[in-house]
Amino acid sequence: MTEDQRLGWREVRDTIHDWILSGRYGAGDKLPRDADIAGDLDCARSTVVRAMQDLSDAGVVDRRRRGGTRVRPDPVVRATLDIPITRAEIEGKGGRYGYRLVRQARALPPAPVLEAVGWDAPHEMLQVEALHLSDNVPHMFEDRWISLETAPEILSVDLAVQNANEWLVLNKPYSRFEVRFYAVAADPRLAVLMQVAEGAPMLVIERTTWIAEQPITTVKSVARPGFQLLSRS
Amino acid sequence: MTEDQRLGWREVRDTIHDWILSGRYGAGDKLPRDADIAGDLDCARSTVVRAMQDLSDAGVVDRRRRGGTRVRPDPVVRATLDIPITRAEIEGKGGRYGYRLVRQARALPPAPVLEAVGWDAPHEMLQVEALHLSDNVPHMFEDRWISLETAPEILSVDLAVQNANEWLVLNKPYSRFEVRFYAVAADPRLAVLMQVAEGAPMLVIERTTWIAEQPITTVKSVARPGFQLLSRS
DNA sequence: ATTCTTAATATGTACGTACTTATTATGTCA
């Protein structure tokens, strides 16, 4: 006995990955057809397909119908990161979550917001500024714009009590989103609100969501200094 | 004719997702077994499995053997973002890529580096500081530490000519990595190197890679002001 | 009650077949 079993999809994936790392197949090269790899490695094609899906998801290969599978010419590091609901993040760390509505107004969005949501002409939106607190210390400031066309019900929500993000998560599913990360310096108003020095470097997480190509909301969240986003493996 | 076909895995996924969004299954609730869902929706269990894999990857549900599938109690936004090789990023935008080695030295790593790689006691490493330029303008500054235990060959590479990251990508495959994002203010030295004002807010991308639990390298890349990381859908 | 053993169960994986579809190559006609 001790006959080696058939390969599992992870082993198939690692084998193919090794072919690429060893230089047997270089950037841009075409890999054999799934069926041929299955024959070589003595497994079912579906196992190779599963392995290839993983490599494709990881950004290692490109797959196209009829075109075959090629090693990605520009290798990238693909990181998946979880952006938690702020309340859950704070409570998960043992903090007491607090929320404070700073301002709320119907207004025509300025150019940066228009660009974020992809509108040519401005339509009236609801602007909501709010602070998320951890043990009464400012943790994150959000400047949010909500479309009154896709989410008119927001007008009847008391945003002094209910967190706009949590209402939207529960009531407005989205089909597409975009996230941006960048750094800004705290301007005087932000410095006061977040209780930091003017000019302090802050991480910004900017998120926009759409339902069927219609924007729902765009939000610029500025995190407390020292805040880090983390992604593993 | 016009008989509706069987459901595809994306439709099955969306159907289950709708059950969750509509509140039919709330946070923490247990979903029916795959086999039962397959029966209800009139498709094969493998189709449900494929759909569930996607929902699980997206952070919508948790699946455990024997324990069944539950709606994730803490919904997260899971974003996947590609961190490109700096050269490819610059050349992809039509810029001319430039590289300049700033400093290179064998040294004992300081505490933050030790923590990043997960070492208790310091071992000698190779520190490499370098600038990536786009059309001769500083684009990114990297402060890198390389393990001489897992990558001793780096000592025979002329890092004034060859980019350490590109050498590592080609020669040192890794099994695990970690990425962190945060904001810092430019200190005097960084301000000079990157040709920005002192105190300017900069985005930091900190990456560490391991092979079989042994660290290979950790790098702190500081991006030019205005730099954004973007993730879609 | 507590610990250990054992059985039940839902997901995880592998297989092989059949069929669909996007894309590329080939060939035809102007």
Place this chain on the structure above:
DNA sequence: TGACATAATAAGTACGTACATATTAAGAAT
């Protein structure tokens, strides 16, 4: 030479079966 129709191809998807495995629940023994 070019535009366009057509065929060939390789990945994509769906199915149903079989078996593996992690985990929980139930039961037995202390």
